Amino acid sequence: MMLSIRDLRVSFEDSSGDSTEVVHGINLDLARGESLGIVGESGSGKSVLSLATIGLLPGTARASGQIMFEGQDLLTLPEKQMCGLRGRKIGMIFQEPMSALNPAMTVGAQIAEGLRLHKGMSQSDAKTEALRLLEMVQIPQATQRINSYPHEMSGGQRQRVGIAIAIALKPDLLIADEPTTALDVTVQAEILDILDDLVTDLGISLILISHDLGVIARISDRTLVMYKGDEMEHGDTERVLRSPQHDYTRKLLDAMPSRARKSLDQTGMEGPHA
Ligand SMILES: Nc1ncnc2c1ncn2[C@@H]1O[C@H](COP(=O)(O)OP(=O)(O)O)[C@@H](O)[C@H]1O
Ligand SMILES: [Mg+2]
Incomplete structure (x- = not known):
């Protein structure tokens, strides 16, 4: 297993x-290469877990248990080594890409900076690679957009850049915390497709x-x-959707907009209301 979390408990001290x-x-x-979804209403502890x-838990937090990642327990790893893993081995995508x-x-310079710092690439190699990454996340007219500043881009394009930065160093694990929540539905679907392709094409594991x-789903x-x-429950996505074991999951299914249920049908899943 690339990642094994055991009995993770987190508390905050006031x-x-x-x-x-x-x-x-x-x-x-x-x-490796697997994709796990974590779902739950606001306050469930999803962000704290990630x-x-x-x-990156705040100083007031105490965590116990084990977070084994590639043979090391991240909960006991000294910050210096954790810092080396972050970005390089574990990439993170946040809800509001502007914060990252x-x-x-310019977005090109930001992507290139990480590549020069962590991969020792030359300026021109880093720029070429930044362009390739922007194309991978399907930024239209990437050769021009590479010189844009974040504020000159739409929310969806900024999130694409956020993804490009997160995958630039070829992490083994990508954690995306509500990456599409701030985006409208069409853009949301595009971003999810990009994440899906990355998992398949690059063999990245995704949370x-x-x-x-x-x-x-x-x-x-x-x-x-x-x-x-x-x-509440944990299992193959298809099984969770078809036969939820818990009332709470049924509630989440009922809260799903019909549009989303339709897209489940398109992926061959019947969903609970079929
Ligand atoms: N820095 C913090 N200090 C105190 N409590 C916190 C802090 N961050 C999160 N919490 C609490 O931890 C719980 C889980 O929060 P969170 O992981 O952000 O939920 P989710 O991401 O599922 O919406 C919530 O009750 C929240 O109030
Ligand atoms: Mg959260």
């Missing part, structure tokens, strides 16, 4: 020293996080349903 556990012993496994995995971008640099089961092999820090 100013009076009281501690509240928000993730209550989550287990999950992810193999931040724990990339070692530097507003004062896709969303409050929307329709988003997860579109590309994830397996689905973990979380509620208030607990696992």
Whole structure:
């Protein structure tokens, strides 16, 4: 297994020293090239789980259990080594791509910077590679757009750039936390297709996080349903959609817009209402 999380618990300490556990012993496994969806309403602990995995929990958080990634326990890994893994081995895509971008640099320069710093590429090699990455995430007219600043791009294009940056160093694992939540439906579908292709073409493992089961259903092999820090159910996406074992999953299915259910039908899944 590339990633094995065992009994992960995370709690936060408040100013009076009281501690509240928000993730209550989550287990999950992810193999190379596999795609796992984590779904649950806001406050379920999805982001806390992903931040724990990339070692970016705030200082007030305490985590216990194990996060084994390629043979190392990330929970006990010194920050210096964690820093080396972040970006290089584990890439991250956030809901608001602007937060991951530097507003004062062209998108091409931002992608190239990481390649020069971490891969030791020359300026011109890094620029060529940046262009290739922008084409991979289907930025139209990439040769021109490479010189754009983030604010000159649409939300969907910025998220494509965010993905290009996240995959630039060829990570083994990509964590996408609500990557399409801020985008309109059409763009959402395009971004999900790009992520799906990357997993297939580059053999990257993907953890896709969303409050929307329709988003997860579109590309994830397996689905973990979380509620208030607990696992509700976990299994093959198709099985979870066809025969949810838990009332909470049924609630999420009912909350899915009919449009999303239709797209499930198109992928050959019958869904619960067929
Ligand atoms: N920095 C923090 N300090 C205290 N509590 C937090 C912090 N971040 C998240 N939480 C709490 O942890 C729980 C899970 O949050 P989160 O992982 O962000 O949920 P989700 O991503 O599923 O919407 C929530 O109850 C939230 O209030
Ligand atoms: Mg979140």
